[in-house]
Structures are given as structure tokens and as C-alpha cells.
Amino acid sequence: MPAPKVFISYSWTSPEHQQWVVDLATQLRESGVDAILDKWDLKEGHDSIAFMERMVTDPEVQKVVIVSDPLYAERADGRRGGVGTETQIISPQIYAKASQDKFVVVVSEVDADGKASLPTYYGSRIFIDLSSEEIYPQNFEQLVRWVFGKPLFAKPQVGKPPIYLEENSVLLPTRSRASRAMDLLQKGSTQSEASLRDYLETLAENFEALRVDTKSNPFDEAVVASIESFLPYRNEFVRVITSLARNNATDDTITLIKRFFESVLPYNHRPENVTSWSDDWSDNFKFIIHELFLYTVAILLKYERFASMDQLITGGFYVGGISNYSHQPVQGISIFDVSLHSLEVRKQRLALKRTSLHADILQERAKIAGIGFEDVMQADFVLFMREANDASSAERDNRWYPDTLVYLGHHSRPFEIFARARSTRYFEKVKNIIGVQKKADLVQLVQAFGKKLYLPRWNYYSLNPAELMGLDQIATTA
Structure with a gap:
């Protein structure tokens, strides 16, 4: 690709200013720009006016950099000297097109009030400020990016509209309640708990609106569409729980979250008034509830609300209203981890x-914003370890399948909370989320995998709990 040609227009204000311009042009050339400067390219015997006119109007000169200082602005506005001549050539070019992108002003000096001196004809167009050493490196990069047409923030392509904008998408009456809950939580209001309860109860009461028509064909398409239509409400839920974790995660508010999950878990199963049923008919509910639970744990971990997470999990979840569990109405966290048959059908x-x-x-x-996929994977791994520890204590099989960890590949570094747990003091804070009392318990738990406890395996990769915790380093420093 040929180097872009750039003409530099400036005023011979002083020897120091001329050297500043030469240095700028030199830097541009070193950055792959064919900078054209009168000191280099206007030879004795050349017509200076013809040279300037050709530089401004020649289509091979893609860009024109106008270095403006107070004297340049004064001469441009007064149409005096060589700057005045250039102004008479440049200004019609700028006025000709409102979207003109061939010209840019580079400010080399500002006045005592920090105001840039700009030619009147340049108007309110955006300029590049190189007037101080502090901002020069960053703004010089901006200049180079402008020359090459490679802005730092490139405009992304327009994608297809999300499914939840379609006419048949679900509409839940939760927005105002979520906003009020977040506002009161952030303010630490005494009404924050009541507003959180109102939001969570409203969301749970309207879950029925998410039910998929069992006659949909193909059914897996309807499941995926339902999951996508819920995305705005997933994001809304995440923002509310984040506000809670940041500001007011009390025992009572964590209990509200626990009650919310207990109230929506029945949607994973056959409704009481339905006799004919297929388990995959509730797959959208299973995905949504599992995702909300994962994000809740991820947020509590991210904001180091370890006691709150332990409270959420400890004691299990009451599901006595579900006929499948009438013999054992309190279930552990594995009740959230369910297989989705419709997605297997879709894959085939x-x-x-x-x-x-x-x-x-x-x-x-x-x-x-604020919660990345790494946070979700960390939550999935912690839940896997916690459920495995509970299973080991109860002498049963472990039942949490950490789906997201398929994206680990040959992940070799420990997750953040375990990396921090090399500090004995930090380990004392986090140990309860796994359900262990000391490092030796954790070592014993890891040793049980592959013997009494199963380890997930994807293709040629098997989960390595010791590696993902950095077990050797845990509790090795103060």
C-alpha cells in the first residue's frame, strides 16, 4: 500500500515554530506518511503559489494538515502573506462540502486561557490539539489514524435486529420496579429491601409469559427465540443484583433472592394442571433460571460477597410444590443444573x-458491562466444587455439570479468587464458598475426583480442579 500524501500548511511564525513543524512532519514520515513540506519540497525557482494550489487541489494529496497558531489564524483571517494565499485556496475547498474530511487543523499553541487559535473559515470543525507534551503522544496517534482512515473507535457493522424486538416478543412489567430498586439500593435507602422484593416478585409472577407453545415446529427454534427474547430482562436482573452486591447485600436481601429462585424453579417442571408432558417443553425456563443463578453467583463472587454466596447456597432450596420432589422438598444447587434436550435436537x-x-x-x-464470561466461568467452577464437596459429604454422586468450562481449553492459570487465596487471610474468607474448613479438606476433595467423584471431560480435555485453583499456592503466604 503506497504511503498517503499529506501537505502541511503553516506559518513561519518563528524559528522555534518552524522547527516544531519540521519535527511534526518528520514524525509523520517515520509513521508511514508521505508528509510534504515547503522546506523539503519547494525548491528555488518554483512558483510558491502554484505549489500551494497543487498541494491543496491535487487528488493525489489525500490530506492537508493545517498547523494553526495565533499568527496563522490572524494571517488567515486577514488574508495576509503566504498563509492568506493558502487560505484563499483552502477555504473554498472546505466550504464546498459540509462533510469535507481532507483538511484538519492541528493546534500547536493555545492562549493563556487554554483556547485554541483557529482560522475563522474552519468554523466549529473538530481539531487535533498537539499544544502540550502531556497530550502530544496520544493526539499524535489520533492524527496518524486520521491520515490512514483508521479511527480508534471504528464504527461496527449493523447486525440483524434481535428477536426480542419482534411483535410476538415477551413484555414483562419490571422496568420501573428494577430502576426503583437500583436507585434505592445505591442510595442505601431504608426502602431498598421493599423495592427489591417488589421487583423480584413481579419478575417471578410474570414468568408464565415466557412459556413456549409446545406445538412450535421446530420446537428448538422456539426455545432459542424465547431465550433471546428474555435477554433484556436478564440484563436488567444482572444490574439489580450488581447494585445489591455493591451497596446493600444483607442477610434479608439475600433471602429475598433465594425466595425468588424457589418461586421460579417450578417452571422447570410439568404444571399441575397438565397431564401430557415432555421434559424439553420447559427447556427455555431451564436455561433462563440456570443463567440467572450463574450470574447471581458470579456477581457475589466478583464483589467478594462470600458470606452472602454461602448464605444463598447453604440449606438448599425449598421445592415442595414440585411433585417430583415431594419426598425430598429441599434440594441442593444441582437442581439448577439441568440438561436441555431441545438443544441436543437442534445440534443434530x-x-x-x-x-x-x-x-x-x-x-x-x-x-x-461489569460481568464478563470469565466471571461466569469462575462461578460455574465454584458451584461445581461446592456441589462436589456437598456430594462427598453425603456420600453420593456429584451432579453439577459446569457447561461453560468447555471454553477453558487447556486453561493453565487459576481463577481470580483462588489466585488471591494464596494469602491465608484471603483463603479464610473464601473457604466457606466451597464448604471446606482448611486447605487439607480442599486437597482431600481434589484427590476424590476420578475416584468417588466424577470429572467432566470434553473431547481430549479433562477438567483439572487443582490447576484451576492453583492448589499448591493456596494459603502459602500471610
Whole structure:
């Protein structure tokens, strides 16, 4: 690719200013720009006016940099000297097109009030400020990017509208309640708990609106569409829980979250008034509830609300209203980790060579400020370890399948909270989220994998708990 040609227009204000311009032009050339300067390119015997006119109007000169200082602005406005001549050539070019992008003013000096001196004809157009050493490196990069047409913030392509904008998308009456809850939580208001209760109860009461028509064909398409239509409400929920974790995660508010999950878990199962039922008919509910639970744990971990997370999990979840669990109405966290048969059908129907569509969808949707997919994977791993410890204590099989960890690959570094737990003091804070009392308990738990406890395996990769915790380094410093 040929170097872009750039003509530099400036005033011979002083020897120091001329050297400043030469240095700028030199830097541009060193950055791959064919900078054209009168000191280099206007030779004895050349017509200076013809030279300037050609530089401004020649289509091979893609850009013109106008170095403006107080004297340049004064001469441009008064149409005096060589600057005045250049102004008579440049200004019609700028006025000709409102979207003109061939010209840019570079400010080399500002007045005592910090105001830039600009030619009147340049108007309110955006300029590049190189007037101080502090801002010079960053703004010089901006200049180079302008020359090459490679802005720092490139405009992304327009994608297709999300499914939740379609006419048949679900509308839940939660927005104002979520906003009020977040506002009161951030203010630490005495009304924050009541507003959080109102939001969570309203969300739970309207879950029925998410139910998928069982006659949909193909059914897996309807499940995926339902999951996507819920995305704004997932984001809304995440923002509310984040506000809670940041400001007011009390025992009572964590209990409200626990009651919320207990109230929506029945949607994973056959409704009481329905006799004919297929388990995959509630797959959208299963995905949504599992995702909300994952994000809740991820947020509590991110904001180091370890006691709150332990409170959320400890004691299990009351599901006595679900006939499947009438013999054991309190269930552990494995009740959130369910298989989605419809996604397996979808994988076969579309011949998708993917290990886990469930994990794929979770990863694709992990685009919300403050909580990244790494946070979600960390939560998934912690839940896997906690459920495995509970299973070991109860002498039963462990039942949490950490879908998101398929994206680990050959992940070699520990997750953040475990990396921090090399500090004995920090380990004392986090140990309860796994359910252990000392490092030796954690070592014993890890040793049980592959013997009494199962380890997930994807293709040629098997989960390595010791590696993901940095077990050797845990509690090795003060």
C-alpha cells in the first residue's frame, strides 16, 4: 500500500515554530506518511503559489494538515502573506462540502486561557490539539489514524435486529420496579429491601409469559427465540443484583433472592394442571433460571460477597410444590443444573459440530458491562466444587455439570479468587464458598475426583480442579 500524501500548511511564525513543524512532519514520515513540506519540497525557482494550489487541489494529496497558531489564524483571517494565499485556496475547498474530511487543523499553541487559535473559515470543525507534551503522544496517534482512515473507535457493522424486538416478543412489567430498586439500593435507602422484593416478585409472577407453545415446529427454534427474547430482562436482573452486591447485600436481601429462585424453579417442571408432558417443553425456563443463578453467583463472587454466596447456597432450596420432589422438598444447587434436550435436537437438526450449544449461547450472551464470561466461568467452577464437596459429604454422586468450562481449553492459570487465596487471610474468607474448613479438606476433595467423584471431560480435555485453583499456592503466604 503506497504511503498517503499529506501537505502541511503553516506559518513561519518563528524559528522555534518552524522547527516544531519540521519535527511534526518528520514524525509523520517515520509513521508511514508521505508528509510534504515547503522546506523539503519547494525548491528555488518554483512558483510558491502554484505549489500551494497543487498541494491543496491535487487528488493525489489525500490530506492537508493545517498547523494553526495565533499568527496563522490572524494571517488567515486577514488574508495576509503566504498563509492568506493558502487560505484563499483552502477555504473554498472546505466550504464546498459540509462533510469535507481532507483538511484538519492541528493546534500547536493555545492562549493563556487554554483556547485554541483557529482560522475563522474552519468554523466549529473538530481539531487535533498537539499544544502540550502531556497530550502530544496520544493526539499524535489520533492524527496518524486520521491520515490512514483508521479511527480508534471504528464504527461496527449493523447486525440483524434481535428477536426480542419482534411483535410476538415477551413484555414483562419490571422496568420501573428494577430502576426503583437500583436507585434505592445505591442510595442505601431504608426502602431498598421493599423495592427489591417488589421487583423480584413481579419478575417471578410474570414468568408464565415466557412459556413456549409446545406445538412450535421446530420446537428448538422456539426455545432459542424465547431465550433471546428474555435477554433484556436478564440484563436488567444482572444490574439489580450488581447494585445489591455493591451497596446493600444483607442477610434479608439475600433471602429475598433465594425466595425468588424457589418461586421460579417450578417452571422447570410439568404444571399441575397438565397431564401430557415432555421434559424439553420447559427447556427455555431451564436455561433462563440456570443463567440467572450463574450470574447471581458470579456477581457475589466478583464483589467478594462470600458470606452472602454461602448464605444463598447453604440449606438448599425449598421445592415442595414440585411433585417430583415431594419426598425430598429441599434440594441442593444441582437442581439448577439441568440438561436441555431441545438443544441436543437442534445440534443434530442443524448438523452443528459443537460440544455444547448451552455453553455457546451463554458465551454469546456474556456481553454486559461489569460481568464478563470469565466471571461466569469462575462461578460455574465454584458451584461445581461446592456441589462436589456437598456430594462427598453425603456420600453420593456429584451432579453439577459446569457447561461453560468447555471454553477453558487447556486453561493453565487459576481463577481470580483462588489466585488471591494464596494469602491465608484471603483463603479464610473464601473457604466457606466451597464448604471446606482448611486447605487439607480442599486437597482431600481434589484427590476424590476420578475416584468417588466424577470429572467432566470434553473431547481430549479433562477438567483439572487443582490447576484451576492453583492448589499448591493456596494459603502459602500471610
